[in-house]
Amino acid sequence: MYSIEYHEAVKGDFKTLGHRTTLLVMKKIKKLAQNPMIGVELGNKANLNLTGYRKTYVDNKRVRIVYKVVEEKIEIIIVAIGKRADMDVYHKAAQKT
Secondary structure: OOOOOOOOOOOHHHHHOOOOHHHHHHHHHHHHHHOHHEEOOOEEEEEEEEOEEEEEOOOOOOOEEEEEEEEHHOOOEEEEEOOOOHHHHHHHHOOOO
């Protein structure tokens, strides 16, 4: 089982989600701790270099969780949570790398 770490700015990401969506995100994060490879690898996304990061979906693909797997430490670092609208979640993730 992988430990879960959060980038300090993710707290603000949670504040933008509704209660129901937050519960769905937390449930998905628990699944990630069991199997972090369920997410899709990101690479160059909209001219943002997100190589080494993965994404997974929540709430019928309305919300994305962008994270990085650190095998050496057996941990997952959640770097951004948000909607895909205007690639916002990917811009947030790129700024946090």
